[in-house]
Amino acid sequence: DIQMTQSPSSLSASVGDRVTITCQASQDISKYLNWYQQKVGKAPKLLIYDASNLETGVPSRFSGSGSGTDFTFTISSLQPEDIATYYCQQYDDLPLTFGQGTRLEIK
Amino acid sequence: ELQLVESGGGLVHPGGSLRLSCAASGFTFSRYAMSWVRQAPGKGLEWVSTITSSGGSTHYPDSVKGRFTISRDNSRNTVYLQMNGLRAEDTAVYYCAKGGATLLSQFDYWGQGTLVTVSS
Numbered sequence: 372d373i374q375m376t377q378s379p380s381s382l383s384a385s386v387g388d389r390v391t392i393t394c395q396a397s398q399d400i401s402k403y404l405n406w407y408q409q410k411v412g413k414a415p416k417l418l419i420y421d422a423s424n425l426e427t428g429v430p431s432r433f434s435g436s437g438s439g440t441d442f443t444f445t446i447s448s449l450q451p452e453d454i455a456t457y458y459c460q461q462y463d464d465l466p467l468t469f470g471q472g473t474r475l476e477i478k
Numbered sequence: 479e480l481q482l483v484e485s486g487g488g489l490v491h492p493g494g495s496l497r498l499s500c501a502a503s504g505f506t507f508s509r510y511a512m513s514w515v516r517q518a519p520g521k522g523l524e525w526v527s528t529i530t531s532s533g534g535s536t537h538y539p540d541s542v543k544g545r546f547t548i549s550r551d552n553s554r555n556t557v558y559l560q561m562n563g564l565r566a567e568d569t570a571v572y573y574c575a576k577g578g579a580t581l582l583s584q585f586d587y588w589g590q591g592t593l594v595t596v597s598s
Contacts, residue, residue, distance in 0.1 A: 403582070405584045405585070407523075407585075409523075413590075414573055414588035414589060414590055414591055415515075415523065415573070415585070415588055416588070417584055417585060417586050417587075420584040420586075421584075426586065458522065458523055460523070460584075460585075462582045462583060462584065463582070464582075465528075465537050465539075465582070466525060466537075466539040466540075467513075467525040467528070467582075468525065469522055469523040469524070469525070470522075471522050472522045472523075
């Protein structure tokens, strides 16, 4: 199975800050990496697919990069509504696997 | 508007069975793979099952293989998850998720989830 390791597991930042989350795959997954946002009590929402493609309707302050085993998710200017847990997920191979999540809080 | 509405969750004893349903609307259901993803209380996301658009191929992780069965009825725009031999560790919110035209793709829409509690 492909293991996905996210860091950090939690993060506290101020409104307007640039926030970066990393995700490392245990083997090469090419570009097959998605990022999801999950707010408390809600279903996950797709933000980024194929490592760097912004899902329709998602604000441009969200971005993703990387390929192979190392990936980065960035919020360019943190907004109060971005408080959530963020997950990476690989779909290069079965079983589909998620990172453990990064809980983002406002400082 | 695209919608996925899960139902069928509830309280079940260990060893029991439950069938979840997910009714889809707002898109051409028969063209897309569908999946179930679960989330135990306070934990992360875990993929549970995927079925291809035609229903001809199904896939599971080892944690549920042999106990869970995914199926779909393209005439009813509904995907199902039959869960047998339930264990306490199967307690979770179960989400239905829409995939892409191929087996491996992103989950671009999710239902609101249905809670399954396995307890005596």
